[in-house]
Amino acid sequence: xxxxxxxxxxxxxxxxxxxxxxxxxxxxxxxxxxxxxxxxxxxxxxxxxxxxxxxxxxxxxxxxxxxxxxxxxxxxxxxxxxxxxxxxxxxxxxxxxxxxxxxxxxxxxxxxxxxxxxxxxxxxxxxxxxxxxxxxxxxxxxxxxxxxxxxxxxxxxxxxxxxxxxxxxxxxxxxxxxxxxxxxxxxxxxxxxxxxxxxxxxxxxxxxxxxxxxxxxxxxxxxxxxxxxxxxxxxxxxxxxxxxxxxxxxxxxxxxxxxxxxxxxxxxxxxxxxxxxxxxxxxxxxxxxxxxxxxxxxxxxxxxxxxxxxxxxxxxxxxxxxxxxxxxxxxxxxxxxxxxxxxxxxxxxxxxxxxxxxxxxxxxxxxxxxxxxxxxxxxxxxxxxxxxxxxxxxxxxxxxxxxxxxxxxxxxxxxxxxxxxxxxxxxxxxxxxxxxxxxxxxxxxxxxxxxxxxxxxxxxxxxxxxxxxxxxxxxxxxxxxxxxxxxxxxxxxxxxxxxxxxxxxxxxxxxxxxxxxxxxxxxxxxxxxxxxxxxxxxxxxxxxxxxxxxxxxxxxxxxxxxxxxxxxxxxxxxxxxxxxxxxxxxxxxxxxxxxxxxxxxxxxxxx
Ligand code: SF4
Numbered sequence: 146x147x148x149x150x151x152x153x154x155x156x157x158x159x160x161x162x163x164x165x166x167x168x169x170x171x172x173x174x175x176x177x178x179x180x181x182x183x184x185x186x187x188x189x190x191x192x193x194x195x196x197x198x199x200x201x202x203x204x205x206x207x208x209x210x211x212x213x214x215x216x217x218x219x220x221x222x223x224x225x226x227x228x229x230x231x232x233x234x235x236x237x238x239x240x241x242x243x244x245x246x247x248x249x250x251x252x253x254x255x256x257x258x259x260x261x262x263x264x265x266x267x268x269x270x271x272x273x274x275x276x277x278x279x280x281x282x283x284x285x286x287x288x289x290x291x292x293x294x295x296x297x298x299x300x301x302x303x304x305x306x307x308x309x310x311x312x313x314x315x316x317x318x319x320x321x322x323x324x325x326x327x328x329x330x331x332x333x334x335x336x337x338x339x340x341x342x343x344x345x346x347x348x349x350x351x352x353x354x355x356x357x358x359x360x361x362x363x364x365x366x367x368x369x370x371x372x373x374x375x376x377x378x379x380x381x382x383x384x385x386x387x388x389x390x391x392x393x394x395x396x397x398x399x400x401x402x403x404x405x406x407x408x409x410x411x412x413x414x415x416x417x418x419x420x421x422x423x424x425x426x427x428x429x430x431x432x433x434x435x436x437x438x439x440x441x442x443x444x445x446x447x448x449x450x451x452x453x454x455x456x457x458x459x460x461x462x463x464x465x466x467x468x469x470x471x472x473x474x475x476x477x478x479x480x481x482x483x484x485x486x487x488x489x490x491x492x493x494x495x496x497x498x499x500x501x502x503x504x505x506x507x508x509x510x511x512x513x514x515x516x517x518x519x520x521x522x523x524x525x526x527x528x529x530x531x532x533x534x535x536x537x538x539x540x541x542x543x544x545x546x547x548x549x550x551x552x553x554x555x556x557x558x559x560x561x562x563x564x565x566x567x568x569x570x571x572x573x574x575x576x577x578x579x580x581x582x583x584x585x586x587x588x589x590x591x592x593x594x595x596x597x598x599x600x601x602x603x604x605x606x607x608x609x610x611x612x613x614x615x616x617x618x619x620x621x622x623x624x625x626x627x628x629x630x631x632x633x634x635x636x637x638x639x640x641x642x643x644x645x646x647x648x649x650x651x652x653x654x655x656x657x658x659x660x661x662x663x664x665x666x667x668x669x670x671x672x673x674x675x676x677x678x679x680x681x682x683x684x685x686x687x688x689x690x691x692x693x694x695x696x697x698x699x700x701x702x703x704x705x706x707x708x709x710x711x712x713x714x715x716x717x718x719x720x721x722x723x724x725x726x727x728x729x730x731x732x733x734x735x736x737x738x739x740x741x742x743x744x745x746x747x748x749x750x751x752x
Contacts, residue, residue: 153178154189165196166516168498172204172211173481180256181215200499207500207646208481209263210439217252217259219297222276225262226401227636228559228622229272233286237273238262240290258297264484264640265401266440269559269622270327270566277303279442281324283311314411319447326408327566330582332553334533334545335409335526335569339416342460344535348423349470356427357383360531362539364551368526369395369487370594370618375527381511382428385519390430392421393515393522395492397438399484400595401640402620405555406525407441408567413529414451418475420528422461423535425473428521433475434496439482448477484644488693489522490514491646502646503692526555526619546572550611554619558583561625576615577606585623590630590709595620596637597697599704600630630712631667634701638663641698652695655686659702669716676713680706 148156157174161167171194175186182190182205191198205211221241225234238249241260245253252259268274271283280303282293293306310316311325328336348356361376382390394417398406409417421433437444452475455461463472478496485491486501493515495501514520523531530552534542543551550572556579559565563584570579576593580586591606593599594617601608601615608615624633638660647653662679665671683699690696706713 150179150183150185151189151193154186154193158190158193163194165194166496166498168194168196168201168204169208169478169481169495170498172201173479176211180218181212183213183215187213203500204498207502208439208483210482215252215256217257219257219278219301219303220259220261221293222261222263222266223249224264224266224268224272224274224276226265226269226272227633228269228402229274230636231560231628232272234273236287237275237285237290240287241294244291244294257301258294263440263482264644265399265403267398267404267407267438268324269402269404270557271325272559276440277306280304280306281322281443282306283323283325314447317447319450320411320444322443324407324411324443326412328408328412329558329564329566330568330570332545332569332571334542334553335413335416335529335555337533339413339419339532340536341415341419342458342466344419344532345422345426345460346466347535348426349466349468353383353427353429356423356535359539360427360534363530363534363542364539364549365527365530365534365542366550366612367524368530368554368618369524370597370616372612372616375523375531378511378521378523379424379427381509382430382519382521385512387517387519389432389518390425390428391515391518391520392424392428392430392433393489393492393496393520394421394433394435394525394528395487395489395522396441396525397436397480397487397492398525399438399440399487399644400597400618400620401637402559402592402595402622403557403618404559405557405567405619407444408557409525409529409555410437410441410444410448414448415455416529416532417525418452418455419460419535420523420531421475422465422473423531424521424523424528426465426471428519430519430521431472431474433473434515435475435477436486436492436496437477437479438486439480442479445477445479452477483646484640485646485692485694491692492522493520500646502648503694505691524618547609547611547613549613554610554617556610556617556619556621558585558621558623560621560623561585561588561628562623570610572611574610575606576601576608576610579610579621580606580623583621583623585625587625588623589626589628590624590633590705592620592622592624592633592701593617595622596640596701597693598700600634600701600708601704602708605708630705630709631663631716634705635660635663635667637701638698641694645694645698649689649691649695651686651689652691652698655682655690655695656698658682659686659699663702666713666716671713671717673717675717676706 187201191201273285274283313326315322315324365375366372483501486495490504491501510520556568642656642660
C-alpha cells in the first residue's frame with residue numbers, strides 16, 4: 146500500500162533528532178521518497194517539526210537539488226561547466242535528449258527520468274560527467290548516454306550503471322564509484338602516510354593553548370583562499386564567550402574547477418577528521434560538523450563508516466583516548482546544490498537546516514556562529530595540515546613552502562593539459578612550473594582559483610603560487626590556444642548569475658547585467674564604450690555586494706580586461722543605431738529594492 150505523505154514525513158523525521166537544524170535533512174529525505182517536496186509535504190514538515198511553513202518552503206526553493214515540482218524517479222544531472230562544454234557536453238546532452246525524447250529541464254511522460262543541467266560537480270578532470278541520483282558517471286560519450294538511458298529503462302537502478310570502479314577508495318565496498326582520484330603528485334605533507342591517533346595523542350598530551358601556539362608557530366593559513374591564520378582563528382574562538390563551541394569542516398568545494406577535497410576525503414578522511422578533533426580540543430568544542438557538498442553524497446556511507454571506526458578506536462566520542470580530558474564527535478551535514486554555501490556564514494545557515502543565505506558580520510562566526518555558538522569553520526585541506534603539524538611539529542611544517550606561505554598546496558588541475566588531476570606542490574612554485582608538471586605548456590590562459598579567481602596569461606607564468614603573489618584556493622583551469630576566452634568568461638558569468646542567492650540587489654542584478662553584457666559583446670553587438678561601462682559595473686558589484694560571491698563575481702571580467710584586453714576588442718563592430726541598450730545598475734537596484742522592500746549594502750545595510 147502506498148504510504149500517505151504525512152506517514153512519509155513522519156518516517157523521515159523519526160529517523161533522527163527532532164530539531165530544527167535537521168530541516169534540510171528532512172526535506173532531502175522527503176524529496177528522495179516522493180521525487181519532489183509537494184505543498185502537502187511542506188505543510189506536514191512544518192507542522193510535525195513545529196516550524197513556520199515559510200521556513201520549510203524557503204529551503205525547498207533555495208537548493209537546486211530540491212524541487213516543489215514532481216521530478217522523475219531518476220534525475221540525470223549533466224554537468225555544464227565550461228570544461229565539460231569544451232570536451233563534449235553538447236554532444237552528450239543531445240544524445241540524452243534524443244534517447245529520452247525530451248529536452249533539457251524536462252521529465253519523460255511516464256515520469257521515470259528527468260534531465261537537468263547542473264553546475265560543476267567536481268569531476269573536471271574526468272569530464273563530461275553527470276550525477277544520476279547521486280551516482281557519478283564520468284568521461285561520458287554520446288554512446289554512453291544512449292546506453293545509460295537504455296539501461297535505466299530496463300532496470301531503473303542508477304547504481305547498476307556502474308560497470309567499473311575507479312582508483313583507491315573509489316573501489317571500496319561502501320563507495321563503488323567510477324570516480325578516479327588522478328593523484329599526479331604526492332607531496333610530503335598531505336599525501337604522506339598517517340599513523341592514526343598519533344596527532345591526537347600528541348595534542349592531548351599538552352594544553353589546548355599549547356596546541357594553538359603550535360599551530361600559530363607553523364604559520365598555517367586557511368587553504369580555502371582567504372588565507373586567514375588558522376591559529377589566530379582558533380584563539381579567537383577559544384576566548385569567545387560560551388560553553389558550547391563548534392568546529393565545522395567546509396567540504397563544499399563548489400568553485401568550478403575544484404575537486405581536491407573530494408580526493409582528500411576519499412583517500413585521507415582520517416587526516417581530516419583528526420584535524421577536526423584537534424581543533425575541537427584546542428578551541429574547547431565538543432561538536433564537529435563535516436559539511437559535505439550534495440554532489441559528493443556518494444561518499445557518505447564510506448565517511449560514516451570511517452567515523453564509526455574512529456569511535457571504536459577512541460579517536461572520537463565522549464572521552465577521547467580514554468584520558469578523561471576531552472570529548473568530541475562529528476556529524477555529517479550534506480548540502481543540496483548551492484555554491485554560495487561555500488561562504489562560511491551561508492554554510493553555517495545550511496548546517497542550521499536553513500536556506501544557505503550569508504549572514505551579516507559582525508558578529509563573526511568565531512563569536513557567534515552555528516546556533517549562536519562560537520564556531521570555527523576550516524577548510525578540508527587546512528584541517529588535514531593540522532594533523533601533520535601535530536604529528537611532526539611546527540618547525541617541520543615550515544620547512545615546506547615559503548616564509549609567509551608555509552606548507553604545501555593541493556591543486557586540482559584540469560582543462561587543456563595532458564595530465565589533469567591532483568598535485569600537492571610546495572608554496573613558492575611558479576605557475577610555469579605547474580604547467581610543466583601537468584603538461585599544459587601551450588596554455589594561452591590559466592584561470593587561477595576558479596571563476597572567482599584570476600585569468601592570467603603567459604606573462605604571469607613566472608608568478609609564484611603563494612599568499613603574497615598568486616593566491617589560490619587550488620583550482621587551476623588551463624585554456625589552450627584556440628579556446629574562446631570570451632566564451633569562458635560568459636560561462637563564468639552565467640554561473641554567478643545562476644548561483645547568486647538573490648538577497649542583495651547589486652549581486653542579484655549586477656551578475657545578470659554582467660552576463661548579458663558579455664553575451665552582447667561576444668555576439669558582436671558591443672561597442673567600445675561598453676568596456677568602460679562594464680568595468681564600472683564590475684567595480685560597483687565588487688564593492689557593494691554583501692558576501693564573497695558578489696564581491697568576486699566580477700573577477701573574470703576585471704582580470705581578463707587587464708590581461709586579455711584584445712578579446713573584447715575583436716568582436717566589436719559598429720553599433721547598429723537603435724539596437725544598443727545601455728544599463729543603469731543604480732536605477733535597476735533602486736527599482737528592485739522597491740519591489741523587495743530592501744536597501745542594499747552601499748545605501749545603508751541589509752534589512
Ligand atoms: Fe547573495 Fe548578496 Fe552574497 Fe550575492 S552577494 S550571494 S545576493 S548575499
